[in-house]
Amino acid sequence: MKIKKIEILLVFLLIVSLATTFVGSYIGLISSPPDSKQGDAVRIMYIHVPTAMWSLMAYTIMALVSFIYLWTHKKIFHLIANAIAPIGMIFTILCLITGSIWGKPMWGTYWTWDPRLTSELILLFIYIAYLAINIGLETLRRKATILAVWTVIGAVNIPIIKFSVTWWHSIHQGSSMIKKGGGSAIDPSMQTPLYIMIIGITLLFITLSLINILRLINEEKNLKA
Amino acid sequence: MKSNFILSCNNITLNYGQNQIFSNLTHDFKSGEVILLCGNNGSGKSSLLKIISRLITLYDDHSHMYLKAETETEQQAINTKDIFYMGHKQPLKDNLTIFDHLYFHTKDKKLIDESLAYFNLYEYKHTQVKNLSAGQKTKIILSKLYIQRTIKNIWLLDEPFNTIDKTSSDLLIKLIKQAILKNVLVIISSHQIPKNLDVSTTVNMNDYISAHERLEEKL
Amino acid sequence: MLENIYNLSLFEFKNHRSNITSSIFILIFYALGIIIFSFAMGGNVYESINKKNDILNMAQMNAININIGIIWGITIFALLFYSLSLFKEDISDGTLEQLIINDMGLTSYVVIKTLISWAFNCLPFIILQPLFTTILNIPPSYWLNIMLSLVIGSLALSFTLSLCVSFIVNHSKNNFILSILFIPLSIPILIFAISSSENNSYSLLILLAFSIISIFIYPIITGYILKQLTNQ
Numbered sequence: 001m002k003i004k005k006i007e008i009l010l011v012f013l014l015i016v017s018l019a020t021t022f023v024g025s026y027i028g029l030i031s032s033p034p035d036s037k038q039g040d041a042v043r044i045m046y047i048h049v050p051t052a053m054w055s056l057m058a059y060t061i062m063a064l065v066s067f068i069y070l071w072t073h074k075k076i077f078h079l080i081a082n083a084i085a086p087i088g089m090i091f092t093i094l095c096l097i098t099g100s101i102w103g104k105p106m107w108g109t110y111w112t113w114d115p116r117l118t119s120e121l122i123l124l125f126i127y128i129a130y131l132a133i134n135i136g137l138e139t140l141r142r143k144a145t146i147l148a149v150w151t152v153i154g155a156v157n158i159p160i161i162k163f164s165v166t167w168w169h170s171i172h173q174g175s176s177m178i179k180k181g182g183g184s185a186i187d188p189s190m191q192t193p194l195y196i197m198i199i200g201i202t203l204l205f206i207t208l209s210l211i212n213i214l215r216l217i218n219e220e221k222n223l224k225a
Numbered sequence: 226m227k228s229n230f231i232l233s234c235n236n237i238t239l240n241y242g243q244n245q246i247f248s249n250l251t252h253d254f255k256s257g258e259v260i261l262l263c264g265n266n267g268s269g270k271s272s273l274l275k276i277i278s279r280l281i282t283l284y285d286d287h288s289h290m291y292l293k294a295e296t297e298t299e300q301q302a303i304n305t306k307d308i309f310y311m312g313h314k315q316p317l318k319d320n321l322t323i324f325d326h327l328y329f330h331t332k333d334k335k336l337i338d339e340s341l342a343y344f345n346l347y348e349y350k351h352t353q354v355k356n357l358s359a360g361q362k363t364k365i366i367l368s369k370l371y372i373q374r375t376i377k378n379i380w381l382l383d384e385p386f387n388t389i390d391k392t393s394s395d396l397l398i399k400l401i402k403q404a405i406l407k408n409v410l411v412i413i414s415s416h417q418i419p420k421n422l423d424v425s426t427t428v429n430m431n432d433y434i435s436a437h438e439r440l441e442e443k444l
Numbered sequence: 445m446l447e448n449i450y451n452l453s454l455f456e457f458k459n460h461r462s463n464i465t466s467s468i469f470i471l472i473f474y475a476l477g478i479i480i481f482s483f484a485m486g487g488n489v490y491e492s493i494n495k496k497n498d499i500l501n502m503a504q505m506n507a508i509n510i511n512i513g514i515i516w517g518i519t520i521f522a523l524l525f526y527s528l529s530l531f532k533e534d535i536s537d538g539t540l541e542q543l544i545i546n547d548m549g550l551t552s553y554v555v556i557k558t559l560i561s562w563a564f565n566c567l568p569f570i571i572l573q574p575l576f577t578t579i580l581n582i583p584p585s586y587w588l589n590i591m592l593s594l595v596i597g598s599l600a601l602s603f604t605l606s607l608c609v610s611f612i613v614n615h616s617k618n619n620f621i622l623s624i625l626f627i628p629l630s631i632p633i634l635i636f637a638i639s640s641s642e643n644n645s646y647s648l649l650i651l652l653a654f655s656i657i658s659i660f661i662y663p664i665i666t667g668y669i670l671k672q673l674t675n676q
Contacts, residue, residue: 073284118631125628129621133611136621141284142672146611149665153607154628278545280674305545314538320462321455329455353462 010211017203024196032193041105046193048098050201051091055123056158058088058205063155066148078144079220081151082134083212087205089127096120107171115164116172119157126154228294229408230256232277232303232379235289239272239281246272247433254412256378257405259423262414264430270414271313273430274381277412278310279303309377311366311385319355323365326354331372340371344396360388367397374404380411386419398422448548453556460564467564470522474569477518478576485511485580511580512590512641516634519569519598526565527605528622530557531613531670541674550667554606558663562602570594590641593648597637600655603662604629610669633658 028046035042069077612618640647
């Protein structure tokens with residue numbers, strides 16, 4: 001069997017992203033110092049922040065692509081959204097789980113109905129509903145339209161998650177990465193692993209999405225042939 | 226559009242999921258004609274009517290369907306408000322009376338009485354639909370056609386003669402004959418057609434079954 | 445256009461009036477739910493609330509909040525009950541096809557359909573709310589807010605449900621998907637609905653905003669989805 005160029009690229013990307021993630025985790029979990037207030041619990045941040053970021057970014061991409069699908073009715077946009085959805089859902093679950101593990105020692109509870117947490121949970125339900133429609137409905141064109149409409153409706157939730165910390169009195173802390181008037185509120189020794197992890201998870205997300213998109217396109221071709 | 230017109234179908238192809246139902250159907254339907262669609266089950270007779278009434282939207286770029294006046298070449302999109310469509314499904318609510326259904330379409334009570342009298346339904350005016358027979362239910366739809374006969378100029382009738390008796394089908398044929406004098410385009414899809422109906426053109430849907438399927442048939 | 449809307453409303457009204465038994469069924473279901481919960485709560489709540497001093501203590505407040513939660517829970521079930529078959533009949537008997545062909549505007553159809561079925565199925569138990577709140581021992585000072593938030597909230601939820609139902613109509617396994625679709629869209633409404641029932645006028649305003657948004661936006665989307673329905 002002939003190996004295509006794109007497959008070599010994907011394997012390379014996968015290796016790079018996994019390596020970056022491992023390096024980032026090693027520095028974050030072992031060689032970086034504990035926080036002055038939060039102690040060792042702060043290390044969860046290195047997974048929590050990038051996954052939270054990409055749970056939102058994945059949905060934003062899905063919403064944009066779905067919007068274009070409603071505009072043009074080109075099947076490729078449906079496939080892209082379809083491919084990203086499960087990955088976004090996994091990142092949302094990871095974000096929620098790491099968040100609750102962190103919440104137990106810090107807030108004294110795994111879960112509370114705080115605006116940020118509630119809206120993130122709603123995001124998870126939106127992902128689940130997307131996949132449920134995808135599995136449950138049969139006819140293709142109508143399904144693609146429904147999925148696109150659903151994604152666009154759900155996009156209202158994204159700014160709510162993003163700004164819930166500033167709009168309401170949330171128990172969840174705001175972003176420490178960018179401080180008012182430039183600079184960062186995080187010590188450089190914690191900043192480095194965080195940035196490495198963000199890069200690693202970003203690469204991982206891109207690789208997984210590409211693999212999934214290619215798989216769906218191939219399935220589509222096989223159906224037609 | 227009260228004057229003469231032509232409903233023109235160009236290269237209409239219908240795919241149902243992965244299956245192609247018919248392909249490259251090209252035909253001009255002139256107003257004032259009675260057109261009969263015939264063909265095997267599943268050859269796309271009903272689907273063609275649905276495409277004309279735009280219940281099915283075609284997304285591929287080759288298919289075109291438009292109206293044009295007989296003398297001019299200017300193309301117009303079909304206004305579905307001009308279409309009377311009678312499908313397999315009967316839009317009737319079990320617990321409502323015949324009068325309730327027709328009152329939805331016109332406020333003219335005399336016209337309702339007239340239409341009911343035309344199809345011999347007058348005595349059932351205040352009977353609930355669930356107490357009527359299948360043929361009487363079809364006749365309610367035909368009474369609706371009688372009410373709207375002046376405002377609709379494309380009639381799409383899907384199997385109208387199936388359940389109704391001889392007298393009623395004669396009445397329907399009379400209605401159609403009056404209509405074609407007023408430049409109405411009547412398209413009927415049917416298996417059995419009464420002998421006293423003058424069909425202007427017959428379109429055999431079997432001719433448009435895609436080549437691939439015809440090959441399968443031979444095998 | 446206006447005449448079409450009038451005709452459609454009249455037709456829908458007659459249709460619902462002829463099926464009045466199903467509305468009565470919803471009302472009985474609702475009353476039964478309330479009664480069962482008031483049995484389960486027992487009489488001790490009753491005693492603790494109806495003492496002479498007007499100031500409610502913490503336990504009484506909790507009991508009231510639980511009872512408000514019960515009212516909303518049963519309301520959700522009642523809403524789901526009648527919404528499941530909202531468009532089913534019109535689709536299977538071809539009424540929807542005729543509406544599309546006659547260019548009636550499916551948005552107005554969805555608004556009319558949802559409003560009338562809401563009026564027939566929800567309004568009765570909202571009007572009878574003083575009775576139910578008495579059974580659940582909620583003091584009269586809460587009645588107005590509960591009824592207001594029920595009117596506004598159930599309207600918003602009805603339009604949300606009609607959107608969800610339009611997604612899954614004509615499909616097997618549809619009840620399962622409906623419940624999953626309904627969760628993310630209803631949680632924000634429910635949060636503010638319940639807190640506005642607890643005499644919180646700030647949440648009532650937010651709930652009103654939700655309701656207005658859902659009345660104006662959801663029917664447009666629902667109509668768009670329903671229009672695709674004939675389209676395989």
